[in-house]
Amino acid sequence: MSPDASPPTLAGPVLIIGCGLVGTSVGLALARVGAAVHLRDAQPEHARTAQMLGAGTTEPPESVSLVVVAVPPDFVAEVVAGALAEWPTAVVTDVASVKLPPLEALASAGTEGLERYVGSHPMAGSERSGPTAASETLFEGRAWAVTPHAAVADTALHQVRELARAVGATLVEMPPDEHDLAVARVSHLPQVMSVLTASRLHGGPADHLALAGQGLRDVTRIAASDPVLWRQILHANRLPLVELLRGVRDDLDELLDGIERGQVIEDVLGRGVAGTRLIPGKHGEESTPALTSVFVQVPDQPGELGRLFRDAGESGVNIEDLRIDHDLGRPVGVAEIAVRSERAEELTSALTERGWTTYL
Amino acid sequence: MSPDASPPTLAGPVLIIGCGLVGTSVGLALARVGAAVHLRDAQPEHARTAQMLGAGTTEPPESVSLVVVAVPPDFVAEVVAGALAEWPTAVVTDVASVKLPPLEALASAGTEGLERYVGSHPMAGSERSGPTAASETLFEGRAWAVTPHAAVADTALHQVRELARAVGATLVEMPPDEHDLAVARVSHLPQVMSVLTASRLHGGPADHLALAGQGLRDVTRIAASDPVLWRQILHANRLPLVELLRGVRDDLDELLDGIERGQVIEDVLGRGVAGTRLIPGKHGEESTPALTSVFVQVPDQPGELGRLFRDAGESGVNIEDLRIDHDLGRPVGVAEIAVRSERAEELTSALTERGWTTYL
Structure with a gap:
């Protein structure tokens, strides 16, 4: 996960096998940085659609230095083995959601060239599927897991790291078994919970759903995903998933x-709140940024705080947190505005210019 | 739910009791349309913050025509009864998430003036709380449930309907018991499922959470909500909620x-997909708009479909659906672009101008 500021280098042509949402998005993202991308799909019309979108060419490559296997989980091991044999000098990766089972299948089959294979998994997707749902920005700022095994060659690992960088993702490395435990918790469990919530929308009067709000939409968005794909993912990762689901059943x-007895259930709710705080920031931030508080005197008059928010907003500095102190008996309140430390002076200047009294 | 194009009329001053997220947002939205709003909170600093935000004035009103009670569920009946007594000619509503229990409490206590009370419930909120999380646009395009009871006076019902319209919400009327069944399904169940998902984020290595993606964030967003508030809501609506949760446990x-036996679980996943399709559109649309397909010939060349998307995008007409037909052996594909019928001609003209061959 060490930052590397040099431009990514992908030597030679890339072959993408599987032109669904993820494969086509990889093609679009690579084409954007000037890589030579070739496209193949068991359904040729998917590859042609991907080509028409600008994800690469359906012309067969003469040579290949990197193969990206973007097929459904059930076919990963077979297609990876085929790619290793077809291109005897190429590095091969796949982008499937579960990493240990295909590696074990390849190893137990005595696959030759396994030192040229390393699995990976971009943590980006959509409830939509197919090439027309693809986007060249799908991976930007998202985690891209690379899962080295004991036999992998450094040169192969380097190529796959470069792939993740080239599409704008944040590289996260962990062993395949750790990866599968992690995604059971952060991806497969939420998927099941979303499905179970959406399933319960059947069975009530249709007009009850007129009360649906943003919370329901957020919780159930991913439940609209392809059931065939997800059956394969959940089956492939069933061991850690079942353990987590048993924990959910206990909870x-x-x-x-607690609800039936009318007892306090705040501890269950509180564990949920605490759980949400464990999720890192959206842009691959590894830790909370350093914040500085800017204090602003606010006349205790209607609309003054609104005016402060507008002025702060126009400064372009993002407000990370806010607290209001009312000093009882004084005609002025104090707003404590937390911003990233490196932006504090900028906010202070902008507010002072607009007539606010501020102090750090 | 009949549309009414006339401007909303809120006669006379409105008193908001409870200046948290919802109460303050009501104040901001009403202030925007010129209503006289007075603010009160058991914690005076909340009312002062709401005033500083521009949600109204903390000056006590001389007269009140509408009281909006926006306090936690456990206090609704008591505060509504107090407001009916304090303002003997005012209409009183509340905005709490559960509607039958406070009505029953008021009725069984023999509360005078119940014909001036009708409960309501805006289907809008946030995982954040308190007046500083408020927004004047919180209710725009959201459902606002109004739940008449047998004894309510027409004039009271009218006032509360006008309140919903004045803040930009979409009016939905149903009896209090129906409302409570509906929100158990579309709000309280998703809340519990979100909490149970977030709770399971504990117990794994912290670096596993580096793989968190948008799906997890969406499913767990509302789990960050105030546990004290939600304990009250879930307790108040426990009867329908428990029935739904038992169904979830069965599922x-x-x-x-199925997962443990390695059996097909696609039917469970499919019920989830079907469930998401039951949720109406975001903007209170009651039915799918009429769509028309525009067919466009697309040369089967790299990037052509991308160019078509850009040109279609620049036309300003929203693409509702898209399908690609590849006629094998011909050097041209056909893109079928579905748009709202009233916009089809506009799209056709824009694409023809840019050199595309189109037909309807």
Whole structure:
């Protein structure tokens, strides 16, 4: 995960096998940085659509230095083995959601050239599928897991790291078994919970759904995803997933018992709040940025705080947190505005210019 | 739910009791349309913050025509009863998430003036709380449930309907018991599922969370909400909620059984997909708009479809759906672009101008 500021280098042509949402998006992102991309799909019309979108060419390559296998989980091991054999000097990666089972299948089959294979997994997708749902920016700022195994060659690992950088993703490296435990928790479990929530929308009067709000839409968005794909993912990662789901059932029983008895269930709700705080920032930030508080005197008059927000907004400095102190008996309040430390002076100047009294 | 194009009329001053997220947002939205708004909160600093934001004035009103009670669920009945007594000619509503229990409490206590009370519930909120999280646009395009009871006077009902219209919400009317069943399904169940998902983020290595993607963030967003508020909501609506949660437990057992046996679980996943399709459009649309397909010939060359998307995008007409037909053996594909029928001609003209061959 060490930052590397040099431009990514992808030597030679890339072959993408599988032109669905992820494969086509990889092609679009690579084409943008000038890589030579070739496209192949078991359904030729998908490859042609990807080509028409600008993700690369359906012309067969003469040579290949990197193969990206972007097929459904059930076919990954077979297609990776085929690619290693077809291109005996190329590095091969795949982008499937589960990493240990295909590696074990390849190893137990005695696949030759396994030192040229390393699995990877971009943590980006969509509830939509197919090439027309693809986007050249799908991976920007998203985590891209690369999962080295003991036998992988450094040169192969380097190529796949460069792939992740070239599409704008944030590189995260961990062993395949760790990866599968991690995605069971942060991806496969939420998928199941979203599905179970959406399933319960059946069975009530249709007009009840007129009360649907943004919370329901957010919780159920990913439940619209392709069931065939997800059956394969959940099956491939069933061992860690089942353990987590048993934990959910225990929590659910505890909650049901608490609600039925009219007992305090705040501890269950509180564990949920604490859980959301464990999720890192959206842009691959590894830790909370350093914040500085800017204090602003605010006349205790209607609309003054609104005016402060507008002025702060126009300064272009993002407000990370806010607190209001009312000093009882004084005609002025104090707003404490937390911003990233390196922007504090900029905010202070902008507010002072607009007539506010500020102090750090 | 009949549309009404006349401007909303809120006669006389409005008193908002409770200046948290929802109360303050009501004040901001009403202030925007010129209503006289007075603010009160058991914690006076909340009312002062709301005033500083421009949501109204903390000056006590001389007269009140509408009281909006925006306090936590446990206090609704008590505060509504107090408001009916304090303002003997005012209409009183509340904005709490559960509607039958406070009505029953008021009725069984023999509260005088109940014909001036009708409950309501805006389907809008945030995982953040307090007046500084408020927004004058919180209710725009959102459903606002109004829940008449048998004894309510027409004039009271009219006032509360006008309130919903004045803040830009879409009016939905249903009896209090129906409302509570509906929100158990579309709001309280998703809340619990979000909490249970976020709770499971504990217990794994912290670096696993580096793989968190947008799906996890969406599913767990509302789990960050105030546990004290949600304990009150879930407790107040426990009867329908418990029934739904038992159904979830059955579904979860079925899924666990299927995953452990390696059996097909696509039907469970498919029920989830179908469930998401039951949710109406974001802007209170009651039905799918009429669509027309525009067919466009696309040369089967790299980037042509991307160019078509850009040209279609620049036409300003929103693409509702898209399908590609590849006629094998011909050097041209056909893109079928579905748009709202009233915009089809506009898209056709724009594309023809840019050199595309189109037909309807």
